[in-house]
Amino acid sequence: MKIAKPLFALLTLLLLTASVSANELPNIVVFLSDDHTLTDSSLYGSTDLQTPNMERIAKAGMTFDRAFVASPSCAPSRAALLTGLMPSRNGAEPNHSRPRKEIKKLPAYFQELGYEVVSFGKVGHYAQTPEYGFDIARHFKYHEDVAVPEALKWLKARESEKPLLLFVGTNWPHVPWPKAEDIDPKTIKIPLTHVHTPKTRAARAKYYQAIKTMDRELGEVYDLAYEKLGQDTLFLHTSDHGAQWPFSKWTLYDDGIRTPMIAVWPGKIEPGQRTDAMVSWVDILPTLYAATGQTPPEELDGRSFLPVLLGETKTHRDEIFTVHSGDGNNNVYPTRSVRTGRWKYIRNLHPEYKFLSHVTNVKKEDAYWPSWENKAKTGKEAARKVKRYLERPAEELYDLEADPSEQTNLATDPQHAETLDQLRGKLDAWMKEQGDQQKVYGEPTLLNPS
Template sequence: MHFLPIARKSLPVLLPAFALLAFRISQKPVAEIQQNPAKPNMVIIMADDLDSRQLSCYGGQNLKTTHIDNLAAQGLKFSNMYASEAMCVPTRASLFTGLYPVRHGSFQNHKPVYDHLKSVGHYLADLGYRVGLTGKDHVTKPKSVFPFDIIEGFEPNCVSPTDDYRLDDVKKYMTASEKPYCLFVMSINPHTPWTSGDTTELDKNKLQLPADWVDTPVTRSQYVKYLAEVRRLDNQVGEITGLLRETGQDKNTIVIFLGEQGAQFPGAKWNLWDSGQKSSMIVKWPGKVKASSETSVMVQYEDITPTLIEMAGGKAMPGLDGKSFLPVLSGKSKVARNYAFGIHNNIPEGDPYPIRSIRDNRYKLILNLSPGAAYYNRFMMNREKPDRNTVWFSWTEKAETDSTSGKLTNRFVNRPPEEFYDIQKDPFELDNLAGDPAYRQMITKFRKELEAWMKQQGDEGAAIDKVYAKKQESK
């Protein structure tokens, strides 16, 4: 702190005033003095392409995610957390800005955000926080939009064949100042190429596969590699929470775990079915959030920055799409939003294939805006790179002789204009109710709400899924 020098001759006048002030403070009741405790630190741990259904605290059967489960046992688990766009860059831009993809500009994967925006880095800095990030650094440019302190330690490249990390710089950042901090720990697990982690823990023949997958030997072999990285992610969560205990910061640190979007398997990432769009979130806040609790309240990644602002003592920022769910954390509300929205633009990951969605806690409407076209994704269906696309081609090969596999692969490639699902009865969205007259009135209502949202966002639908000129990257 900085003080102006005091003139020597003024001391006789000022000393009694300081003494009186000290006396008055000393006479305050203890409860009154403690009304303004130190602001909480915040640690946000984010996965990369996590199928959140594989976490044992979310019902996963294939491995025990001990450390993430422990976090859930100490906090609040959200069962209806959604990414608005099931791909890395848009989801992270939404997390940091509190805006939906069309409004922040990154409505295609790797498309940069608009450079006039502000983000959580600005909002929390204005409230006295240091805001740091370690690990996957997608969506950290331009610096003017994302003024993070970049911390060495976790691997920044999500397609790195290794995931070596160290915690010494992370520890230094946590303990370097009396100012509170918000630290984003961005793991690259379990993103492809699935080359980290110990696969010997898992027997591929005993794995339980999702109901929307075709069961092939190649799928099971790849799934073992994927789950080994889920284990590695779980261990990283354990190391970070252990570091908080080691530094004595666990009692005044909010820990949030986020699952990002679904895995790079057909029908998950790069789609708007729940296998891609549905995520996970666990919030531990000692003394504020009830331990071992769960909520079905719907939230989206756009809601996190507004919530962090309120956690830090700030007021709601006008113009953001997300809304704070702090009343849910405190137990004062059981509602955060009426609908969760979804958007997908397929370029540059494949041919144009724009999709939009809307859902409430039970039903979901998906609009395929180019239904006459076949869905194609170059990372999963590219015959020129068979070594990176073995799962899909094992599916199509089996589909040639197996009718059930044929239905699953056809569902993925050839889609109707409308899809409508009862998510409670059909969590893998395999029974399209769009043609059932009993649901026509509800579909009409959902469609009206979705179209109103698109208009409010400035979303022109299919017209925006196109190739854009590359912009010079800002520093």
């Protein structure tokens, strides 16, 4: 007997839902921070900024030392998270762009299993958030900072028996940074990549204040999640990319793409664990889906790292690929990279372009970049850092074991020609597989205009 395709699909879905309902589905809570550089937290080595809630939560679960986003700007990073596909395949390449409508989004996977899928705050890219299909999407406008307290209020009052997948996205520490009320600028250690000026120190104090707010909100959401939802709750914290500092956001250096990630699941994830497994943001969707007992679709770019969480394996990926396609006319600088455990290869598709960004272009009263330019007029080291930010070679190669801050480009060193060639080949093959068109978005600024 032949069954019409729509009817067969409906029956399959009903059978799937019934089989899943027979088992206890875990609640899932994901807390996203916004523009947070991993090393700017005590959990990841900072000695001048304490993030006590990150540390407390890490003690209850697993900390990832090598988690990476797919792209270091907000919209493509979040689109990759919510589709399980890299930017070239989901269509959201430059900042402010959207994934294609026909692509299945994260909420749909879980709604089919009977979940209520809810979003508070910046989860998608601001007003794009409802387009992903959440059952509830609230307080997603730019720096709508009531989002986290409203999420807490909603969760406290929730009475539904349905399993819950809750995303809470704080706007911190995204700019504009708040006044530094309980941060002493004198205690701040200026990073190696920064130019030391009073403006830099003052800006970092405000940035630290924003991180403290994020850390507090993280703790509040974590505590209420387990108080309200019980122990069979998978909790995940991570950030969409690094902060709005030079050599961080909009770049493929580790300060731009390497991100905090902590996972807690009492009784499933051994507490107090740290892992070197390399994972990508595209892996989050299939991992959460696998945590419900399902098999993630093979057509996704992401792969479940649930076996890492459960202690069944210590490794996940051998390479991490990342892309950046620009941010309006403020940043027209497409780049691609491949990173292994030891090596990072970056390909700057148009080295004839000047690297500009909101850092260099936004000249507000408290902007720090003008102070870098002024110091570069007389200081050699400041001049080197400013020049390095604005001008990039076609290729960059870094030995991350010897040079974790990515200061010495080995791309022209004959001793590393074989490594360079291998990584070129890996990136070429991956870009071809992805259908990467290497498109330029926006109007570039040339280093040497004719």
